Amino acid sequence: MGFLPSASLIQKSFRAPPVEEDDEDKDPLRGKYKRPSMQRLTPLGRRKLRNFEKHMRNATQGRKLFMTESGLLGLGPKTLGQGTSKDEVWILMGSRVPFILHHIEGSKYKVVGEAYVHGLMYGEGYERCTDWDEFGRCSVDTVQLV
Structure with a gap:
């Protein structure tokens, strides 16, 4: 079993002062x-x-580190977070990985790209989804850029 640091530990490391050498x-x-x-x-x-x-x-390369509002760590497209509304992590029925969707208006979304989200891979995302929409989509979380 691999080790992945907690979200709070990662956040602390980003705030740590640089090491002098x-x-x-x-x-x-x-x-x-x-x-x-x-x-x-x-x-x-x-x-x-x-x-x-x-x-x-x-x-x-060409990817951006992010954290969801619930503290899941992810790696997504470099265009993540561009625009005024928040990007969201979605599970799309039949997909093998989570996707980042950018909310446009109402029920309209634009696909930003696929993502690695620790805790949502290998079918774990399907287990979290209880509210699938008519298009086979399930919103899992909102993205916060790290």
């Missing part, structure tokens, strides 16, 4: 700070870490 710890070639724990990695460990970083960059 000496320039002598800076790698002049990459412009990044070296950490002592990184220096202890084996060559195989470094390759695995670089591979992980590459996959994470690819998976999150």
